[in-house]
Amino acid sequence: xxxxxxxxxxxxxxxxxxxxxxxxxxxxxxxxxxxxxxxxxxxxxxxxxxxxxxxxxxxxxxxxxxxxxxxxxxxxxxxxxxxxxxxxxxxxxxxxxxxxxxxxxxxxxxxxxxxxxxxxxxxxxxxxxxxxxxxxxxxxxxxxxxxxxxxxxxxxxxxxxxxxxxxxxxxxxxxxxxxxxxxxxxxxxxxxxxxxxxxxxxxxxxxxxxxxxxxxxxxxxxxxxxxxxxxxxxxxxxxxxxxxxxxxxxxxxxxxxxxxxxxxxxxxxxxxxxxxxxxxxxxxxxxxxxxxxxxxxxxxxx
Numbered sequence: 001x002x003x004x005x006x007x008x009x010x011x012x013x014x015x016x017x018x019x020x021x022x023x024x025x026x027x028x029x030x031x032x033x034x035x036x037x038x039x040x041x042x043x044x045x046x047x048x049x050x051x052x053x054x055x056x057x058x059x060x061x062x063x064x065x066x067x068x069x070x071x072x073x074x075x076x077x078x079x080x081x082x083x084x085x086x087x088x089x090x091x092x093x094x095x096x097x098x099x100x101x102x103x104x105x106x107x108x109x110x111x112x113x114x115x116x117x118x119x120x121x122x123x124x125x126x127x128x129x130x131x132x133x134x135x136x137x138x139x140x141x142x143x144x145x146x147x148x149x150x151x152x153x154x155x156x157x158x159x160x161x162x163x164x165x166x167x168x169x170x171x172x173x174x175x176x177x178x179x180x181x182x183x184x185x186x187x188x189x190x191x192x193x194x195x196x197x198x199x200x201x202x203x204x205x206x207x208x209x210x211x212x213x214x215x216x217x218x219x220x221x222x223x224x225x226x227x228x229x230x231x232x233x234x235x236x237x238x239x240x241x242x243x244x245x246x247x248x249x250x251x252x253x254x255x256x257x258x259x260x261x262x263x264x265x266x267x268x269x270x271x272x273x274x275x276x277x278x279x280x281x282x283x284x285x286x287x288x289x290x291x292x293x294x295x296x297x298x299x300x301x302x
Contacts, residue, residue: 008066009039012059016071019099021164027098038121056082066092072099073281084141094120094301104144107208127296136287142279147204152276156283170212183235187270202233219251226295230262266292
């Protein structure tokens, strides 16, 4: 049986040419012939923020059997927001990592673009969880990580100035952001546990393990287990954070006394006003009210 016969069918590939320091389209190009073996192919390139979401919605409405996000974490975030919510069917999600961070793909065996293409051609899928974020006036979805505090400041700097540097840009942003290190107070409730107030440097709600490419924020996270892994870093000095930073690449930071880990299916937040929130590599200004896991929300080609 030919590869085409076992492929997905009607595929829309959404390419962020600006991903990977402007090399997204060039990184995808060598794989297009093989990708065509998966079925009828429509390739659309994004023109600006939010366009990938619109293209994914159009593809779902047109009956595409798969939508492929070709870019980085931000492109994946936008495509996921175009595919969710889903009521039953809808397109499968494919990923070709040609961006900068490419964090989520490390957990699902798709970090190599060639391997990701073969997964799309094979047409086999697995269900993965997603996260639903409720703001004062909108609902958003994420697949990798939602974080507040120091990490959001770092992500903002990466997006504004350091994206062309690739993964090293995230580490550079950490060092550059140390000068403005400030803890903040956050009120929240995990599931039905008592509400609490914590002074934190950073808090991350993780569906998968990695952030910023190869930083293992939540080493125990699993995007198929129907749980969010919550990682909190208490107030620390700049020097202490600097010395602890290398641990995150091995996931051993969770063993440090300043770090607390929890698990939850839903998180409710006390009113906090507009704050920077990093969601899958995108820094957003949100009045975050709640966050919850959506078990098996996406059918992933993997």
